[in-house]
Amino acid sequence: MATVSPSWAYTLQLPHDPRAPGIARVTLRSVLAAHGLTELTPTAELLASELLTNAHLHTRGPYALRLHAAEPDRLRIAVWDTDPTVPPGFSGDPGGTVPPDDAEHGRGLHLVRACADTWGVSVLRELGASKGGKLLWAECQGGGLR
Numbered sequence: 001m002a003t004v005s006p007s008w009a010y011t012l013q014l015p016h017d018p019r020a021p022g023i024a025r026v027t028l029r030s031v032l033a034a035h036g037l038t039e040l041t042p043t044a045e046l047l048a049s050e051l052l053t054n055a056h057l058h059t060r061g062p063y064a065l066r067l068h069a070a071e072p073d074r075l076r077i078a079v080w081d082t083d084p085t086v087p088p089g090f091s092g093d094p095g096g097t098v099p100p101d102d103a104e105h106g107r108g109l110h111l112v113r114a115c116a117d118t119w120g121v122s123v124l125r126e127l128g129a130s131k132g133g134k135l136l137w138a139e140c141q142g143g144g145l146r
Contacts, residue, residue: 021049025045031067032075046115047138047140051137055079063080074142075140079136082131087109112136117139118138118139121135
């Protein structure tokens with residue numbers, strides 16, 4: 001008899017600390033291993049690393065990593081932060097401006113766009129206890145990884 005895996009989600013709240021992205025990557029690997037999704041680890045870790053690093057470098061407050069699987073072998077990685085500004089690498093421009101070859105910064109979100117199956121951003125309004133900010137997300141899927 002076939003079984004259906006229920007959807008699941010984990011959220012890790014992170015302080016603005018230079019160790020936070022590394023702690024989040026370890027957590028990501030553990031969650032994927034626990035759910036039998038280790039095939040997604042290389043791509044998921046790249047996507048999470050870039051989104052987490054962006055939040056750490058370009059915001060001053062806390063941020064959070066959210067992992068969500070609503071379908072088997074499909075993972076959404078999202079990073080929330082307190083700044084509502086959408087970074088240029090996630091603007092609506094499908095091509096975006098890629099930094100020159102000798103640039104030392106600015107490639108992270110272009111990597112996310114290139115490696116994710118889908119990606120997006122939601123700007124969140126402040127509502128009551130909600131802190132607003134933005135949520136950058138990317139999805140990867142088993143078997144169809146790039």
